[in-house]
Amino acid sequence: GVLLGGVPGVKPGKVVILGGGVVGTEAAKMAVGLGAQVQIFDINVERLSYLETLFGSRVELLYSNSAEIEAAVASADLLIGAVLVPGRRAPILVPASLVKQMRTGSVIVDVAVDQGGCVETLHPTSHTQPTYEVSGVVHYGVPNMPGAVPWTATQALNNSTLPYVVKLANQGLKALETDEALAKGLTVQAHRLVHPAVQQVFPDLA
Known part of the structure; x- marks a missing residue:
């Protein structure tokens, strides 16, 4: 396991967030508060500018494209899918081939799972059985997270x-x-x- 905030002499965990909306922003606040290294991807430049005023240098903000996502996800300890396209299925941003490149024991949480999810290998789970593993990566796909x-x-x-x-x-x-x-x-x-x-x-x- 990885302590997201790290300890003296040990680097912090890396959190990658796909989507800089409300969910992504709140997830980033939590991750930053824990002392993690945080990256947020979004396709809305205005939103990225807002997030820069909010987080400053504490978060790395990147325009979403497949090459940047691949590089970031492969080294992530925690991947959070927070992609929302109102009225539509969430686009698949993380294919199964990329999940295979992730570190063993890393974790994926896809908040967009109730709209299909943005990770190919993730499917809906439940509060009684919230996780499963694919390629050594823990997947969490509870659609109604607040229900906990x-x-x-x-x-x-x-x-x-x-x-x-x-x-x-x-x-x-x-x-x-x-x-x-x-x-x-x-x-x-x-x-x-x-x-x-x-x-x-x-x-x-x-």
Whole structure:
């Protein structure tokens, strides 16, 4: 095993995060707090700039491409998949051939597993059997990770969603005209798919 923060005289563990959104950012905060060496990959330059203001030199920020990902993943102690493409399956960024290059005992956690996952060898697992090994690499693919702490997860979800529920209850469909977040979440209207990303997956229902 590897202590992510290292100890005096021993280098820290390396954490590679694919995706610099909310999940990737929070994962990076935890990893940095533990003292790990952290790399974040993303294709959004503006997001990378924001992360630079947030982390400074404590995190290495890289534009996502196959060559850079291959070099980073092969030497990672912990790989976190945090890729989100709203309404679509997550792209496969780590093929099985790359997993074989990872160190024995290294760990993959794919938060995008409920959207197909961004690691080819990873499939959904459960809280009762959360991990399995492929090529000596530990895979963790629990789709509902917050379910491990249900009371806390429920309170957090309630706090986040209640303002939207109240707005919809008071204003109905008019709430979508004044709230951009609600409007972006509209998927079906008048029995038809209206969300662009979902339309691409199910064009016959558009």
